[in-house]
Amino acid sequence: MSYRHQFVEPFCDQAGDLPLGKVVCVGRNYAEHAKELNNAIPATPMLFIKPATSVVGLETPISIPQDKGRCHHELEVSVLIGKTLVNATAEESKQAVIGYGLGLDLTLRDVQDRLKANGHPWEAAKAFDGACPLSQFIPAAEISNPLTLNLTLERNGQLQQQGNTAEMITGIFELIAYMSTMFTLLPGDVVMTGTPAGVGPLLAGDQLVLTLFDSALKESGGFEGYRFNVLVGNS
Numbered sequence: 001m002s003y004r005h006q007f008v009e010p011f012c013d014q015a016g017d018l019p020l021g022k023v024v025c026v027g028r029n030y031a032e033h034a035k036e037l038n039n040a041i042p043a044t045p046m047l048f049i050k051p052a053t054s055v056v057g058l059e060t061p062i063s064i065p066q067d068k069g070r071c072h073h074e075l076e077v078s079v080l081i082g083k084t085l086v087n088a089t090a091e092e093s094k095q096a097v098i099g100y101g102l103g104l105d106l107t108l109r110d111v112q113d114r115l116k117a118n119g120h121p122w123e124a125a126k127a128f129d130g131a132c133p134l135s136q137f138i139p140a141a142e143i144s145n146p147l148t149l150n151l152t153l154e155r156n157g158q159l160q161q162q163g164n165t166a167e168m169i170t171g172i173f174e175l176i177a178y179m180s181t182m183f184t185l186l187p188g189d190v191v192m193t194g195t196p197a198g199v200g201p202l203l204a205g206d207q208l209v210l211t212l213f214d215s216a217l218k219e220s221g222g223f224e225g226y227r228f229n230v231l232v233g234n235s
C-alpha cells in the first residue's frame, strides 16, 4: 500500500508523517441524494467506516471491482483530522481539522441493494480495497469558509454531481462532533461528509474531473479552487 496523506502544491511538505487511519463516513447527508435512491432521511447521522486498506490516491488510475455489478461514484468532501477527538464539541472539531479535499465513496450498488434488502451491514459494498480514492488535501488555513464549498464531478465531459457543503443535513463540524461520540477520531483519520445527488456507475476508461471551490471567494475573484483529474483503469 503506497498511499500517504499529502497536501496540494505548494503545501506538500506540511503533511508530516500523519499515519493513515480509518475513514469515517456518513450516509444520506444530502436530501436530494437520499431521494434519488428512494431512501428516508435518518433522524441521526448514519455512520459507517472504511478501513485504511480501502484508501488509494488519485494520482494513478483507480480501479473498480469486476463482476460485482455496478460500481457507483459518490463524490464527497473529505476532511483530514489532526487531533484526537472524543465526545468533542463542534468548535473542537473545527479546530482539529487540518485539511479539506475530495474523496470518492465507491459503492458496489447492486451488492449494497442486496445487503440492504436483507438488513445486513454494508462493508462488502463499501469497504473493499480501493473503495476510497482520496485527493491531496488543501490546508484548512487556505479555505475561508468550509461551510460553503462547491464540489463537482464530471464524467467524460458531462457534469454528473454538483453540490455545496451548505446543503448538508448535518454540517461538517456537528457531524465530526457526532462521530466522536461513537468512535475516537485520531490524527490521520479521515471523515467523509456525504454525497450530493447525481451518483452513477463508473466504467474502465472513464475520465473524471473533480473540483472543489469556495463559492464566496470565487465570486470576489480570489480563490480559484482545485481540480483533480482521475482515470478509471482496468483492475
Ligand code: ZN
Binding pocket: 025, 026, 027, 074, 076, 105, 194, 195
Ligand atoms: Zn457516501
